[in-house]
Amino acid sequence: DAGVIQSPRHEVTEMGQEVTLRCKPISGHNSLFWYRQTMMRGLELLIYFNNNVPIDDSGMPEDRFSAKMPNASFSTLKIQPSEPRDSAVYFCASSYYRAAYEQYFGPGTRLTVT
Amino acid sequence: QQPVQSPQAVILREGEDAVINCSSSKALYSVHWYRQKHGEAPVFLMILLKGGEQKGHEKISASFNEKKQQSSLYLTASQLSYSGTYFCGTEATSGTYKYIFGTGTRLKVLA
Numbered sequence: 260d261a262g263v264i265q266s267p268r269h270e271v272t273e274m275g276q277e278v279t280l281r282c283k284p285i286s287g288h289n290s291l292f293w294y295r296q297t298m299m300r301g302l303e304l305l306i307y308f309n310n311n312v313p314i315d316d317s318g319m320p321e322d323r324f325s326a327k328m329p330n331a332s333f334s335t336l337k338i339q340p341s342e343p344r345d346s347a348v349y350f351c352a353s354s355y356y357r358a359a360y361e362q363y364f365g366p367g368t369r370l371t372v373t
Numbered sequence: 374q375q376p377v378q379s380p381q382a383v384i385l386r387e388g389e390d391a392v393i394n395c396s397s398s399k400a401l402y403s404v405h406w407y408r409q410k411h412g413e414a415p416v417f418l419m420i421l422l423k424g425g426e427q428k429g430h431e432k433i434s435a436s437f438n439e440k441k442q443q444s445s446l447y448l449t450a451s452q453l454s455y456s457g458t459y460f461c462g463t464e465a466t467s468g469t470y471k472y473i474f475g476t477g478t479r480l481k482v483l484a
Contacts, residue, residue, distance in 0.1 A: 292472075301375065302415070302460060302474040315471055350414060362405070362472075364414035 284353030395461030
């Protein structure tokens, strides 16, 4: 079985540009999580979906960030406009039903905003 | 509030044991443990639910004391493959789906 798939793996963009990160969860999983990891702040939960519905987006830093899950097999995290402080590794993870089950992380997208 | 892990870093020789602690200022319902190798994604090790259970995974086990709002990860007879950063993830209330990850513990096992 393929694990969680994220694209792109690396993204370098200039400040002010729009960035879209993509995630395909493991088939059959119905919870999806977006995390951001930096040296300063560690691993932070940004938003999670259950059955394609956003449940809690309180971790989203500001209005420049938005996430969608149009169907069970695809999710996007968009940053518009991007800023240098958004530079981080963004992970997508999925699990079956709820967080009490193990979360499977994707390989991450390393975002650099110059 | 982010759970605090201790120690921040530890260096072991192969075969030695280690304990990593995770403390929360909030009451906990469950605790996840993950290991992340450099440049890779976190990998799930185990979950402990409220009830004080202890679990094991190969030579790695963990305990959860909800009264003390603490969990500990025990690494026995460490192997080179155990090197990485260990994170605890805590959930305060069942069903919130909201995991807050700890500060991390860097573990290095030397031959």
